[in-house]
Amino acid sequence: MSKAIQDHYPDDLAHCYGCGRNNPQGHRLKSYWRDGVTVASFTPAPWHTAIPGFVYGGLIASLIDCHATGTAAAAATLATGRTLGDGEILRYVTAALQVDYVAPTPAGVELQLQGRAAEVGERKVIVEVELSAGDALCARGRVVAVRMPAQMRPRT
Secondary structure (H helix, E strand, O other), X not given: OOOOHHHHOOHHHOOOOOOOOOOOOOOOOOEEXXXXXXXXXXXXXXXXXXXXXXXXXXXXXXXXXXXXXXXXXHHHHHHOOOOOOOOOOOOEEEEEEEEEEOOOOEOOOOEEEEEEXXXXXXXXXXXXXXXXXXXXXXXXXXXXXXXXXXXXXXXX
């Protein structure tokens, strides 16, 4: 897949701080579907610091959150028998987020995220994500993502 999952979101739903292409101040995380697994990378800026030399945990949680909801959107869309890019992709939001910080995340290196849908239901997807810096696993996340409620859709 050459196009990021988030690039399939309609314009009115592409403003997320973590992954929205229409948010110039956001992270603009891009997740890609690869044979049932999602991958993304992100290089923290110098201001994403917790303690000098280490990345702020809130950024790590944000990256896991957005990568997981993108994974949920792709997995749920594909589970309907459609392909990504075949009509509007389903949108998911976070109902629960659990992050386990396994090791300090070093600053100044590209972070890698890998996710997979552990469970895909009609309205709920459970996603597991790992975040690494180089060969070192730094954090694991588990996200319960639910289909975006209609009232969250912007009115035009």
